[in-house]
Amino acid sequence: MANDLGTVPRLRKDERRRQILLELRLRPHVRISDLSERFRVSTETIRRDVEGLSADGLIDRAHGGASARAAVRYPTFDERAGAQVSERARIGRRAAALVQPGETLMVDSGSTTLQFARHLAFAETPCTVITNGFAVAMALGQAEGIEVVVCPGDYLGSEAAAIGTETVAFLARHRVDRCMIGASGLTADGPSEAIRGFAAVKRAMLEGARAAHLLVDRGKFGHEGLSRVAPLSRLTSVVCDRLPDSDLRHAIVMADVDIAVAD
Amino acid sequence: MANDLGTVPRLRKDERRRQILLELRLRPHVRISDLSERFRVSTETIRRDVEGLSADGLIDRAHGGASARAAVRYPTFDERAGAQVSERARIGRRAAALVQPGETLMVDSGSTTLQFARHLAFAETPCTVITNGFAVAMALGQAEGIEVVVCPGDYLGSEAAAIGTETVAFLARHRVDRCMIGASGLTADGPSEAIRGFAAVKRAMLEGARAAHLLVDRGKFGHEGLSRVAPLSRLTSVVCDRLPDSDLRHAIVMADVDIAVAD
DNA sequence: GATGAAATGTTGCAAACCGCACAGAAGAAT
């Protein structure tokens, strides 16, 4: 109803919203009261603007204002089902414990590997990490003793990650002790990935690492994404929050892959 | 009074504050009520944490929560005057107008080039941008029609940028229509940079671009950073918010460099 | 275990914010 092709929208509202968006690209947070003062409109109007932008997914709402959209939606939007989050956090912590001081790593982008990065950053295990994920780099970048190397590539805004041939070629030029990757699904055929362009990156990490750890929560078991990443046998271990069904478990064990259950 | 070298601070508080900082690396805003729930402490305690972190200049306070300090620190807290900010914004807008559809660009990390990026993102001029700055990539990554390529390199957390030999080598492999770079200072000897490791990146961009634009606000005139980036003559134009003094202006003109004054 | 400092929780009240409903204002289309 708002986007009739022929109509020229009014200036006022769109201009304001546009300014709000611009502002939020510069600073992470704006206050409704400030905006109201600046545009000389009522707080209610700004509230409606912010509400609208938020509904369009362009910004995140906050009490008293609005904030830029999170680079990575980390605890997804299911706040209450935070179970998922804490399970991923447990997986991340378990995986972080695998890292020995001085090691070199490759880390995938994704919410589960981000949890890993957060725990590794907290542990401050001295190591070197190569990653294509912005959130992972930012999480690790503040930790003392952790060197972070970022991959080149085409920037994928929706996932805040670099992908593509540049990324793959860069990874192929490196060799590390371990890699930590996520996946959209895990079956007896191996991990698979739903997001276009990610499978190749994960594959490149698997190739370049002596040990490969797959970080997946129980929700991934039995699901299959669009692209096959690699056969199960390519993995060293699967880090998860619960043992898979006996079929999948059997396939994993037969492929000589360890299973580590967090907590 | 907080940093006695010998004393070992308690765990609880620091752990919490650290997690808050970590969280703010990933999302721009956290709510006090959420944090209180997550850490199972009273909102007052979180409020004190946030207050403390804010006093240390590590985060920005907001009603109901806290927000990350912009990846690249933006100047002052004076909202309305915001002179520096709006001047940089004007420079950014002016520079964004230089970009023609279909061009290829290299863009430096930094607060002024970030302003450029956000205006380019808003204009949605179709183009391809190579950048080493995370904030620049994230700003441009939301825009339709703009392809963003990120550089590899060592991640510098304090500036959210990639630097080092990998970055330089990557840039050297590319050739673009224009580059947009910032600087810590500008004198008759040319632009200079205060942050270690940045000068080499800027130099590589200058080498790889047919046209080179330096984006600087008036505060940079006459200042000189640690590393010389390049001679004035290497630039195509200087985009600034006010004409430099006659001496500097003369040097710029003699070097056959254009001066574009925003607004 | 006693002691004291720091951290945390609790309470009460003021201020800021939210959301709704309705009315007025500004444009667009007829």
Place this chain on the structure above:
DNA sequence: ATTCTTCTGTGCGGTTTGCAACATTTCATC
């Protein structure tokens, strides 16, 4: 000019947050 739609402002009750003072707990140290 008129109608109609969309946008904006105002008022008000309800909720959340902020802030300060005080009570309580925790922890290190003796």
